[in-house]
């Protein structure tokens with residue numbers, strides 16, 4: 001079962017509501033033109049890290065600075081849905097080369113934020129990523145605690161993250177066609193997706209739950225990382 005949402009018509013309507021100007025240079029026609037896309041990639045290059053035991057590999061589109069930070073903030077805090085395809089393209093560049101049976105797992109968004117934004121920005125990002133890569137989006141995780149992490153200290157974030165997520169058993173049995181998974185099911189590569197890596201507490205917590213359930217290959221991808229290239 002593939003949870004990807006086709007939203008071509010919906011996007012056409014949005015293009016009328018939100019005229020498309022490049023966020024980088026102001027040129028009319030695209031949310032982020034190819035020239036600015038390549039320029040940003042050269043100035044703020046993507047990077048990846050093997051981050052054991054939490055992730056086989058963690059992919060990052062760039063540091064949270066300059067136009068990438070601007071795109072992410074506009075998308076996340078000002079409901080600029082039209083940036084979803086370009087942000088997903090940045091992520092697809094990172095994930096390219098990974099196994100074709102990859103399962104994209106959106107980090108569950110706080111429901112109150114979905115209501116205020118009018119859409120689930122992580123799920124939309126994942127849906128766009130699925131269209132570009134052919135991977136499946138399967139919400140293997142649910143949010144069981146609706147806590148806000150913005151502005152909290154890293155210690156509090158880690159504490160909250162431990163309790164934030166749980167397995168979505170319905171989605172697991174729906175995707176695999178059974179509630180009891182086989183060894184080969186557990187070898188399917190998982191890609192957990194979030195927008196920004198701050199302390200990494202939420203991403204690490206999500207990875208821990210999926211690895212504890214038995215998944216052997218858990219990768220991560222985020223659009224941007226705060227505070228430099230190093231991971232704690």
Ligand SMILES: [Zn+2]
Pocket residue numbers: 022023024025026027032033034035036037
């Ligand atoms: Zn441009």
